[in-house]
Amino acid sequence: MNVLTVEKLSKAFGGVQAVGGVSFAVAPGERVALIGPNGAGKTTLFNCINGQLRPDDGRIEMSGRDVTGQAPHRIWRHGVGRTFQITATFASMTVAENIQVALASADGAAKGLGRRLSARYRAEAEVLIELVGLAARTEDPAAELPYGDLKRLELAVAMTNEPSLLLMDEPTAGMAADARGGMMDLVDVMVAERGVAVLFTEHDMDVVFGHADRVIVLDRGQIIAEGSPDEIRGDATVRAVYLGTFDEATV
């Protein structure tokens, strides 16, 4: 069964059709990149899937369950981890506490008034911290981490509910060029070791072609191409969209 199935999804803003009838699926353990020029509808589509926006029409299923229009905190319950274009972490907490809070939520204990959080879920947190390579920074406040480490922390937080799908909005945005490969290698580790599928948007084409199994190209709210990285690289329509459609004859 697919971890994510999107059927004929549509969303308009004040008469402008941002996403117009998009359908695709993500299989377990698959890495799918969503690309397209600015204004193509990537963000809108992404936000419909993660629950930030309610689609006007269409259907979203996660592992066979209809989740269309559910709020973000409910989407998480269906085994979805998220990372954001600009990282969202808890700045006033240490690296370990960031993960412990998420583990408490995954455990259904977010409303617990009992034992101190700092003494709970410690071992599980350390496993994840080790996995993303932040062991040396376990007790550092998130506010003091360099941006690349924040991205890693976010990935670890997204993994706390043992998701079957990771939604990553521009996983390497804001990182220096040489750090991007390392970040995506880490994502690949999650895919290989934990069997998670990944749907990500990305602007860096090295990242897209190096780390996606399949690429979906969006333009003006429609899927205009879908295929392996090699197929997309050679696709004439895709090149036209990226290079623009300025008609020389009429100038």
Place this chain on the structure above:
Amino acid sequence: MSFIVVQAITGLASAASLFLIAVGLSIVFGVTRVVNFAHGSLYMLGAYLAFSFTAAFGDTFFGYLAAILLAAVVVGGLGAVMETSLLRRIYRAPELFQLLATFGVVLVVQDLTRMIWGADDLFAPRMPGLDGAINIFGHAVPEYDLFLIATAFVVLGGLWLLFRHTRFGVLVRAATEDREMVAALGIDQRWLFTGAFILGAALAGLGGALQIPRQAASLSMDLNIIVDAFVVVVVGGMGSIMGAFVAAVLISELLAFGVVIFPQITLVLIFAVMAVTLVLKPSGLFGRPEFTTQEDRRNPDPPLRAGDGLSRIFWWGLLVAGVAAPLVIGDFAIIVLTEIAILALFAASLHFLLWGGGLITFGHAAYFGLGAYGSGLAVFHLSLGMAPALLLAPLAGAAGALLFGWFCVRLSGIYMAMLTLAFAQIAWSAAFQWGGFTGGDNGILGVWPSDWASDPFVFYYLAFAVCAAVIWGLRHTVFSPFGYTLRATRDSALRSAAIGVDVTRHRWLAFTLAGAAAGVAGGFFAFAKGSVFPEVLFVSTSVDGLVMVLLGGVQSLAGPILGAIALTEIETELTRLTDLWQLCLGILIILLVVVLPHGLAGLSAFMRRRQP
């Protein structure tokens, strides 16, 4: 039919002044993003100045008119002084600090007004030429009411002309939409801010000046009108002139007819209008959603450090001091000490929301007061003893927080602050108006401790033990998964939702918990004083709580306790030394916000920074 017309005219006359003050507040907010609490003070100053000017040269129609206009101009000038000397320093501060600093101005203006004009209400003569009534369908309608309505329409028209046909007006509208773009087009915003503030202040002054033939100039005008104005801008939408107009008319008419049809529940009507508007359109009837303010997390708090050596010493030291103090102090001091213990709990419950959850509440007095009234009413109506009455206090506080909180936690930033304040003031008015049940202005007397606790020392130990236990409980909650999750919603609501936290619900629970804790403090407060008056619900009680938290330092769990001790001591000493207690407190608040935003606990860090 005739009755309806006459009642509608009465409503419109009240709407006129409400519109003048609300529109000024709204214009200032639209451009500067500051909610000016002292806007009501400018209104009050307008009234007092007009009183003096009319006394000097108001014996003809035009003399009177000139007096009113001059008052507005002078208030506009005072606005310029306030903007350039204070507001410019706090434009980048968090909303809570802006509200508090401008509330400091409220206190300063109160005492200065009292110094200049005295504490008694001042009655101005009616306006010459408009002191009669005209007959409409057999009802006498004051001519001045019609003049007021006409004035409101003239001002509305004048504002329309200003905003449509002058460069200044166009720039103000542009800045209300997109300040950054206005700057990128080469416009220096400082004079724009000052100009908008002068305009807003002059409108407030005009609103106040126009009131003097209808009502006496009094020292309570400022806070009464500002709360109504908050309700109007919350309903109409911040930054919208039309919104201020429509909401002012809507609310005034509701009150005008409500008083006739359901005289007992006019407050409920306002409550209902506000609630329905905010549920359907959280940014108000004419407001834009982008006005919801963003979280300011540029200087995040450091992580919590539980129980390191120093903090252990502090907490144990505090406990020992609390237990030992009665052995060495006298009878008066024990009463002060009891009050400190109670207020420390009140401040700690507020701190729990502010710091623990980033929830800006400006109306925490509601839950403190509901606790006090819960206990007081239980004694008065049900003849319950002290212990069961005290048990009712947290329930009353929690019930109020459950109801009000449902609405409040749906908003953020300045909207939340204003809504919490509005709810608290509604609770205050209810206590005030519902005389048959609450004793109204006369309060509830005879709320004395049971015989076994009637000795001040025994009562102190009881209050101390319970308050310390609840403070400990709040402190423990901060470290529990619930508390961490609450802090998570403050640090990043986006991330919290992405890890499965129902942010609104979690905040609501926290709000209720804090309400219950404040209720406990309120219950003890009632028995400590032996009485309950509407003042426990008043905005000044909320502000006292905020000052304690700020004084002690927001970023520290010990802050509210240090703050309660410091403020109570300062207050006790100052009231003994001077009548100008409010003036001193106001200046203290302004200094705290401008100079020492991290409070006493942050003082050492501040001193270190200052050293070369």
Place this chain on the structure above:
Amino acid sequence: MSEPALRLSGIEAFYGTAQALFGVDLEVPVGSVTVLLGRNGAGKSTTLKAAMGLVDVKAGQVFVGDREVTGAPSYKIARAGLGYVPETRRVFAGLSVEENLVVGERGGERAADFGAATWTRERIFDLFPPLAGMRERQAGQLSGGEQQMLTIARTLMGNPQIILLDEPSEGLAPVIVQQIAATIRTLAAEGLTVLLSEQNVRFATHVANRAAVIERGRILVEGPIEDIATDESVREAYLTP
């Protein structure tokens, strides 16, 4: 050789803690039309915002002519002669077309200092005839193309020496894109220096005479547009997916 109209050196810019520019060096010669090419997210818009003082610049310098404006508030940078046309247009939606122009207006005294054309509302309406017929209309009701004209017009009212255009062709119909291209050439002919950001290489070759390619927050190549836009290796590496 005189000073460039605009010079950025070593600019590092951040959104919060996320770094967007990693040491951008860029010169825009007087009278040139320079295009900043690059893919989505490469740092084009941020470069223009950094010049305008609209993002957090933590390192580097910005010069307008020989005057350093690093860290100045954006109204001062605008007064130094920089005009900014944002990517999402950001017209004042509740204001009429004419009122949008009023906001941009700053009298003609400055323009005289630089010898550039002095823009008046009349000249603006000559340049953008469609706007003349809708002076009273609310800007929020204009089409995308009309809004793009308005935001350029609004900026021109301040008589800038240099105009920064952030992706002026984005999201517009081809026929409108051609009008915008014509407008940019007219502005250049009037003596304005232009710096625009673009993804659309064909559009760029029709309006610009110089180009710089940005990728991952750094400028990679810079030179005459003919060399860059026709260089297959550059196109292949940085401008296509």
